[in-house]
Amino acid sequence: xxxxxxxxxxxxxxxxxxxxxxxxxxxxxxxxxxxxxxxxxxxxxxxxxxxxxxxxxxxxxxxxxxxxxxxxxxxxxxxxxxxxxxxxxxxxxxxxxxxxxxxxxxxxxxxxxxxxxxxxxxxxxxxxxxxxxxxxxxxxxxxxxxxxxxxxxxxxxxxxxxxxxxxxxxxxxxxxxxxxxxxxxxxxxxxxxxxxxxxxxxxxxxxxxxxxxxxxxxxxxxxxxxxxxxxxxxxxxxxxxxxxxxxxxxxxxxxxxxxxxxxxxxxxxxxxxxxxxxxxxxxxxxxxxxxxxxxxxxxxxxxxxxxxxxxxxxxxxxxxxxxxxxxxxxxxxxxxxxxxxxxxxxxxxxxxxx
Amino acid sequence: xxxxxxxxxxxxxxxxxxxxxxxxxxxxxxxxxxxxxxxxxxxxxxxxxxxxxxxxxxxxxxxxxxxxxxxxxxxxxxxxxxxxxxxxxxxxxxxxxxxxxxxxxxxxxxxxxxxxxxxxxxxxxxxxxxxxxxxxxxxxxxxxxxxxxxxxxxxxxxxxxxxxxxxxxxxxxxxxxxxxxxxxxxxxxxxx
Numbered sequence: 001x002x003x004x005x006x007x008x009x010x011x012x013x014x015x016x017x018x019x020x021x022x023x024x025x026x027x028x029x030x031x032x033x034x035x036x037x038x039x040x041x042x043x044x045x046x047x048x049x050x051x052x053x054x055x056x057x058x059x060x061x062x063x064x065x066x067x068x069x070x071x072x073x074x075x076x077x078x079x080x081x082x083x084x085x086x087x088x089x090x091x092x093x094x095x096x097x098x099x100x101x102x103x104x105x106x107x108x109x110x111x112x113x114x115x116x117x118x119x120x121x122x123x124x125x126x127x128x129x130x131x132x133x134x135x136x137x138x139x140x141x142x143x144x145x146x147x148x149x150x151x152x153x154x155x156x157x158x159x160x161x162x163x164x165x166x167x168x169x170x171x172x173x174x175x176x177x178x179x180x181x182x183x184x185x186x187x188x189x190x191x192x193x194x195x196x197x198x199x200x201x202x203x204x205x206x207x208x209x210x211x212x213x214x215x216x217x218x219x220x221x222x223x224x225x226x227x228x229x230x231x232x233x234x235x236x237x238x239x240x241x242x243x244x245x246x247x248x249x250x251x252x253x254x255x256x257x258x259x260x261x262x263x264x265x266x267x268x269x270x271x272x273x274x275x276x277x278x279x280x281x282x283x284x285x286x287x288x289x290x291x292x293x294x295x296x297x298x299x300x301x302x303x304x305x306x307x308x309x310x311x312x313x314x315x316x317x318x319x320x321x322x323x324x325x326x327x328x329x330x331x332x333x334x335x336x337x338x339x340x341x342x343x344x345x346x347x348x349x350x351x352x353x354x
Numbered sequence: 355x356x357x358x359x360x361x362x363x364x365x366x367x368x369x370x371x372x373x374x375x376x377x378x379x380x381x382x383x384x385x386x387x388x389x390x391x392x393x394x395x396x397x398x399x400x401x402x403x404x405x406x407x408x409x410x411x412x413x414x415x416x417x418x419x420x421x422x423x424x425x426x427x428x429x430x431x432x433x434x435x436x437x438x439x440x441x442x443x444x445x446x447x448x449x450x451x452x453x454x455x456x457x458x459x460x461x462x463x464x465x466x467x468x469x470x471x472x473x474x475x476x477x478x479x480x481x482x483x484x485x486x487x488x489x490x491x492x493x494x495x496x497x498x499x500x501x502x503x504x505x506x507x508x509x510x511x512x513x514x515x516x517x518x519x520x521x522x523x524x525x526x527x528x529x530x531x532x533x534x535x536x537x538x539x540x541x542x543x544x545x546x
Contacts, residue, residue, distance in 0.1 A: 081370070085363060085367030092359055092360045092363065111370055123493060124378070125529075125531070
């Protein structure tokens, strides 16, 4: 902030010299720049001391963990959880919303640990998936109570891990998609509603990962599942792009993840099964990648551009693989692609200038 | 009356704590009320450093030479969706077969428990080995005791088992560990 103020002072002097800004406004403009309170050495030392004290307590408890009676261990875990939740309550009451959100996330993580440690303390044999889903639902309950998008993100992570913890070789015959397929889109909606970029990142990734949990629903038709998923994600990415244009910040994050997911699953749809693979699919993938790359550049969106570029490289490799790795064939393919790209660029440039 | 957000956070945290306590209490009651069986075990893996102090074991026993594998047993399929019939043999229980339902299991043995059985069939003169997957495979315990039990389990490999698991089978058919018998010493799970 200090650097900004110094730069602003220099710029202001320049603007006043050029008669762009009246000299009498200089003091008022500089006064409007808020100085952030600097953390002094004593505060920094106090924070470090508190952290070291916390680590010392954890180490002390860990060293004597086996000697602590089981009930006392359980009570200790519950106390840590209640302390974090109580801290979040206090912070919210004081109007410190960021601190409250952070402590609620800590409480959600501690509760997840409490589930595992309780199982260990009392030798309760359990299902890892049930434990992870329990932790996820607990985080969502805390998130709803505290209106905390970050804690929703923690819940989504646990629910997603719960879906992935399902062992396909050990599971029963359930033919339902994972929970993340339902909660990730809801999380995306909450991210837009509460303007949370953190939640948008987690929900966007969750939407992409959720596709993996549909494999049992449409057993034997993985290629079609992935193709449909790519289309759904592309439509959602289009929607997020429209929202981004209306200055909805988390929409930009979702746009990036959804576009990347659409390209990913389109590519994968050609790699599994016999229906969609081959040169035509690889060619279509290549063309889509180029289109997304161009769109990313047009929108100045780094994630979309990067997704298009990486997808382009992968699609090119798959196309060569499908054609056979002949150098002459490769030269012809890349030459043709180059001519098409240059042609499209030329037409677009002409359209812009006219 | 409408609760403020701080009150809602506290209410949610209290509900979660009560749920966790209820889970522990329910498991404790089910463990106490269940029917007790004793099963032969052996050690099979080094302890994982990341999971804390525990003894890891396998519910495993050898069949007499020439005795076929229990009906329904096969390669382990993990998550217990089948039922294992248990039959008394001397001072402990052994697997009598694997069935898709509890009623069918109770026709093969006097008790039924959720799980499955992997049988490693061996030609004569070797004895086949039966491994029961009941979701019970470790006992968290003090490090010194864990190491002593582990040594006994490792030494006993290939010999008549020197250790047994005491398991409670609840009304829900789930197996819950109550303790281990190693040599003549019994290690019980308690609240302290």
